[in-house]
Amino acid sequence: DGGITQSPKYLFRKEGQNVTLSCEQNLNHDAMYWYRQDPGQGLRLIYYSQIVNDFQKGDIAEGYSVSREKKESFPLTVTSAQKNPTAFYLCASRASSSYNEQFFGPGTRLTVL
Amino acid sequence: LAKTTQPISMDSYEGQEVNITCSHNNIATNDYITWYQQFPSQGPRFIIQGYKTKVTNEVASLFIPADRKSSTLSLPRVSLSDTAVYYCLVGDAFTGGSYIPTFGRGTSLIVHP
Numbered sequence: 001d002g003g004i005t006q007s008p009k010y011l012f013r014k015e016g017q018n019v020t021l022s023c024e025q026n027l028n029h030d031a032m033y034w035y036r037q038d039p040g041q042g043l044r045l046i047y048y049s050q051i052v053n054d055f056q057k058g059d060i061a062e063g064y065s066v067s068r069e070k071k072e073s074f075p076l077t078v079t080s081a082q083k084n085p086t087a088f089y090l091c092a093s094r095a096s097s098s099y100n101e102q103f104f105g106p107g108t109r110l111t112v113l
Numbered sequence: 114l115a116k117t118t119q120p121i122s123m124d125s126y127e128g129q130e131v132n133i134t135c136s137h138n139n140i141a142t143n144d145y146i147t148w149y150q151q152f153p154s155q156g157p158r159f160i161i162q163g164y165k166t167k168v169t170n171e172v173a174s175l176f177i178p179a180d181r182k183s184s185t186l187s188l189p190r191v192s193l194s195d196t197a198v199y200y201c202l203v204g205d206a207f208t209g210g211s212y213i214p215t216f217g218r219g220t221s222l223i224v225h226p
Contacts, residue, residue, distance in 0.1 A: 033214070035216070041218060042216045042219055043200075045213065058213075088154070101159045104157050107155065
């Protein structure tokens with residue numbers, strides 16, 4: 001089955017630790033995105049990548065880092081510099097040729113203790 | 114990117130038709146209008162997309178007036194399972210990978226028994 005996966009679903013970390021969230025897709029999509037969602041809020045863009053080995057900062061990139069070494073994978077690292085990392089993180093992908101439709105993963109809920 | 118404005122929340126009852134309107138006064142010629150649905154603790158899911166007039170699929174209808182400065186998502190005969198947040202996005206379908214989907218706070222629809 002084609003789709004986009006994120007792991008783990010729930011993640012707990014101590015304050016000051018870096019943590020990496022996984023995002024994998026087998027849809028052969030060029031573009032991938034990371035969003036953060038806080039309770040009762042919309043999605044805010046952290047980073048996006050339109051092609052392998054290239055990525056750009058979104059609206060709230062401070063305290064986060066990404067890599068795009070493979071088309072299928074777009075991991076997000078939440079560093080200790082991120083002041084309020086507890087949130088719901090969503091990864092999405094989109095075919096360059098498609099109009100606007102994004103496909104989202106199930107999300108990772110990160111809690112920093 | 115065209116900015117969108119939607120009501121923060123709406124309430125309805127089972128069996129009723131629900132119409133959610135989105136304003137996008139500065140929509141550009143190449144922009145398409147896309148709606149997503151998000152259930153709690155899940156990623157958003159594409160519902161419907163349109164450019165002008167009316168689009169209908171098995172889930173919803175999308176009405177777009179001639180001036181395209183607004184659009185209305187219509188959900189026929191809602192059920193409790195339609196309780197979700199609905200997002201309206203506007204963007205250039207023809208920019209391919211350079212399109213950056215931007216989500217606002219969306220409209221929280223609550224369907225009551």
